[in-house]
Amino acid sequence: MATVQFEDSMVSVASGSNLLEALLHAGHDIPNACRAGACQSCMMQVLDGELPAAAQQGLKATQKAQGYFLACCCEPQTHLKVQRNPASQSVCAVVVDKQLLPGRVLRLRLSSELDYRSGQFVNLVREDGLSRAYSLASVPELEPELEVQIRIHDDGQFSQWALNDLAVGDSLKVQGAFGDCFYTSENMQQPLLLAGTGTGLSPLYGIVRDALRLGHDGPIHLFAGARVADDLYLDKELKSLASAYRNFTYTPVVLEAEIQPDGIEVGDINQIMKAHYPDTKGMRAYFCGSPERVQKLRKQTFLAGASMQDIHCDQFTPSSQAVAA
Amino acid sequence: MSSLYEQLGGEAAVDAAVDIFYRKVLADDRISHYFDTVDMDEQAVKQKAFLTMVFGGPHNYTGKDMREGHKHLKGLNDTHFDAVLENLAATLTELGVGTDKIEQIAAIGNSVRDDVLNR
Ligand SMILES: Cc1cc2nc3c(=O)[nH]c(=O)nc-3n(C[C@H](O)[C@H](O)[C@H](O)COP(=O)(O)OP(=O)(O)OC[C@H]3O[C@@H](n4cnc5c(N)ncnc54)[C@H](O)[C@@H]3O)c2cc1C
Ligand code: HEM
Ligand code: FES
Numbered sequence: 001m002a003t004v005q006f007e008d009s010m011v012s013v014a015s016g017s018n019l020l021e022a023l024l025h026a027g028h029d030i031p032n033a034c035r036a037g038a039c040q041s042c043m044m045q046v047l048d049g050e051l052p053a054a055a056q057q058g059l060k061a062t063q064k065a066q067g068y069f070l071a072c073c074c075e076p077q078t079h080l081k082v083q084r085n086p087a088s089q090s091v092c093a094v095v096v097d098k099q100l101l102p103g104r105v106l107r108l109r110l111s112s113e114l115d116y117r118s119g120q121f122v123n124l125v126r127e128d129g130l131s132r133a134y135s136l137a138s139v140p141e142l143e144p145e146l147e148v149q150i151r152i153h154d155d156g157q158f159s160q161w162a163l164n165d166l167a168v169g170d171s172l173k174v175q176g177a178f179g180d181c182f183y184t185s186e187n188m189q190q191p192l193l194l195a196g197t198g199t200g201l202s203p204l205y206g207i208v209r210d211a212l213r214l215g216h217d218g219p220i221h222l223f224a225g226a227r228v229a230d231d232l233y234l235d236k237e238l239k240s241l242a243s244a245y246r247n248f249t250y251t252p253v254v255l256e257a258e259i260q261p262d263g264i265e266v267g268d269i270n271q272i273m274k275a276h277y278p279d280t281k282g283m284r285a286y287f288c289g290s291p292e293r294v295q296k297l298r299k300q301t302f303l304a305g306a307s308m309q310d311i312h313c314d315q316f317t318p319s320s321q322a323v324a325a
Numbered sequence: 326m327s328s329l330y331e332q333l334g335g336e337a338a339v340d341a342a343v344d345i346f347y348r349k350v351l352a353d354d355r356i357s358h359y360f361d362t363v364d365m366d367e368q369a370v371k372q373k374a375f376l377t378m379v380f381g382g383p384h385n386y387t388g389k390d391m392r393e394g395h396k397h398l399k400g401l402n403d404t405h406f407d408a409v410l411e412n413l414a415a416t417l418t419e420l421g422v423g424t425d426k427i428e429q430i431a432a433i434g435n436s437v438r439d440d441v442l443n444r
Contacts, residue, residue: 058367298365303351307344308369 002076006083013076019044019055020071024129031088031175033123033133035072038291038317041123041133041178042071043088049080089114093174095166096145103231104152105199106163109138109145112174116140118206119183119286121314122176124148124158132158132319135203135288136177139210146174149202149233157321181286181314183210189218190310193285195273195297197225200289201234203314207286212245221249221276225269225289229254229261251276270296274304281305284312291315329429330382333422339376342416347372349412356408359398379413379433391440401442410434 003012004019006028013022020042023030032042037058046067055074056064068085093112101107114122118139125131138147152159166172181203192211194204201224208222226232229252238250253269254261265272270293277283280301287297294315301311334341347369350360362368378384386394395401410431417427 058364060366060370295365299351299361302344302365303348305348308347308365309344 003079004076005079005081013074015075017075018072019074019076019080019082023071029090030071030084031090031123031131031178032072033131034317034319036317036320037070037073038315039121039123039133039178040070041088041175043068043085043178044071044082045069045085047081047083049076050078051080052077088175088178090173090175092171093146094171095168098166098168100163101149101233103198103226103233105233106150106152106159108148108150108162108166110148110172110174111145114146114174114177116146116177117182118210119181119203119314120177120179121181121203122146122148122174122178124162125173125175126158126161130158130161130321131175133178133316135181135199135206135314135316137202137206139206139213142209142213147202147206149199151199179314181207181288181312183207183214183216185211185214185216187218187284188214188216191218191283192216192220193223193273193277193280193283193301194221194287195223195225195269195285196288197269197293198289200225200287200293200314200316203288204286205234205237208241208248212241212248217247219247219249220245221251223251223253223269223273225253225255227255229257229264232264269293270300273297274300277304279305284310286312288314289316291317328381329426330377330380333380333426335382336377338420339373339380339382341420342376343369343372345419346376346412346416349416350409353408353412356405356412359401359405379430381429381433388437388440391437392443395441396443403438403442406438406442 001012001014003010011022011026013019020032030042033039046069051069055069059068091112091114093110095108096111097109099107116136118136121133121135123131123133134148134150136146137149150159150162152163196204204222211220232252242248242250252264253272254264254266257266283306285301285306287294294313298311298313302308351357360368378386414427
């Protein structure tokens with residue numbers, strides 16, 4: 001057991017537990033979602049003391065150097081002094097629109113004062129503290145509200161609650177914005193390759209619109225995967241973007257189809273992307289969605305020539321608070 | 326005279342080599358299973374540590390660390406070790422590094438062979 005100084009208080013972390021649990025238990029409001037080291041929303045900064053190596057697993061060298069670490073992976077062995085991640089915000093948001101899209105996707109629009117980049121993610125926090133990470137499909141310069149697209153899981157605690165109980169006019173706490181999966185305009189000629197399945201499309205939709213808004217010049221190609229054609233929930237929006245911008249191409253991909261549907265490719269999205277781009281050298285890529293899918297896309301794109309630094313990913317890791325199915 | 330690491334171009338040279346080396350290693354069936362972890366970013370950081378070390382750059386690893394750091398890699402033997410050196414040499418050639426420097430780098434690598442192979 002070790003003690004940790006946070007703001008003006010001291011908490012002790014029992015062995016087998018972690019700093020996030022101890023801080024939450026003591027009543028501190030610390031952003032968190034996965035509690036498994038994946039979402040990085042519980043990131044904090046150490047001011048004094050020795051961190052266990054596991055607390056910095058997976059962070060970038062620059063983050064490590066600044067003393068950033070993940071509270072949910074930190075079981076301190078000796079006394080630490082820590083502070084909140086200075087970059088994280090916590091704001092109140094009001095639901096202004098709620099819509100069920102095809103493919104069991106719930107679209108929420110929230111009014112809030114959050115600073116963010118399109119494609120980053122936030123934690124939505126219910127009154128009782130239940131919290132889940134969702135990516136932002138909105139572009140702050142194009143629309144005033146935050147937009148999230150939530151896949152409804154049959155036994156999903158948050159998604160079922162959002163579908164059945166959350167109403168327009170209700171408020172939610174929003175923490176964020178996190179992640180470095182967003183568009184940057186340092187190389188406007190670079191070809192962009194984006195792919196995602198399911199609601200992995202949400203941040204990609206934001207990133208594409210952000211890039212186009214900023215006048216990205218190089219070709220932009222988005223592959224959107226779904227099980228069946230009816231689940232391609234942003235099909236209309238993406239088609240109209242593709243006809244409005246000559247450098248934007250949209251390729252819908254479905255796993256199953258009885259007859260070859262018009263303008264849709266059938267098969268595995270990884271294979272189809274590979275057939276289009278056997279060589280990815282010099283390209284910049286964005287992949288979002290289920291961890292298995294994203295890891296495969298990343299590896300294949302790296303092996304085909306893209307530089308690691310040019311591959312940006314958001315893995316939708318399920319929360320460790322999820323009740324196992 | 327400046328160190329080998331400086332002559333190679335320091336950290337920028339390491340950064341340039343990481344992508345190429347990592348791609349080769351992942352594509353090499355003899356050793357790819359050791360490097361094929363889910364967390365590619367973490368693995369890239371370790372590749373960088375490896376390259377800095379064999380380039381003669383600043384590091385804090387001791388022979389004991391090399392022993393500890395590799396002993397969980399099941400079945401690691403000379404064949405794997407040679408494969409790593411081979412990919413390293415190919416990476417350096419691709420970057421236009423001369424043969425005399427490649428030999429110096431291979432010698433640094435070989436100096437920890439027994440530690441890495443835990444014998
Ligand atoms: C960085 C990040 C960004 C994310 N962005 C989005 C987003 O934009 N849109 C979105 O819909 N989700 C997103 N997620 C996932 C989201 O945070 C939740 O995990 C998801 O909505 C399920 O929460 P729940 O409370 O409804 O289900 P839970 O109660 O957590 O889980 C219920 C059951 O569903 C299973 N389950 C949970 N997630 C999945 C999954 N992905 N695939 C298969 N089974 C699952 C669980 O194992 C469990 O059995 C993101 C996650 C991360 C880490
Ligand atoms: C040329 C001699 C070698 C040197 C100098 C060397 C050096 C290093 C260094 C510095 C690290 C990072 C340790 C850390 O900070 O965690 C590392 C990790 C690693 N090395 Fe080597 N290495 C050598 C040979 C090999 C060989 C032959 C293999 C296998 C084929 C190998 C596989 C690995 C793996 C898999 C890791 C990551 C371990 C982990 O994730 O826990 N190395 N090595
Ligand atoms: S990384 Fe700690 S809560 Fe997700």
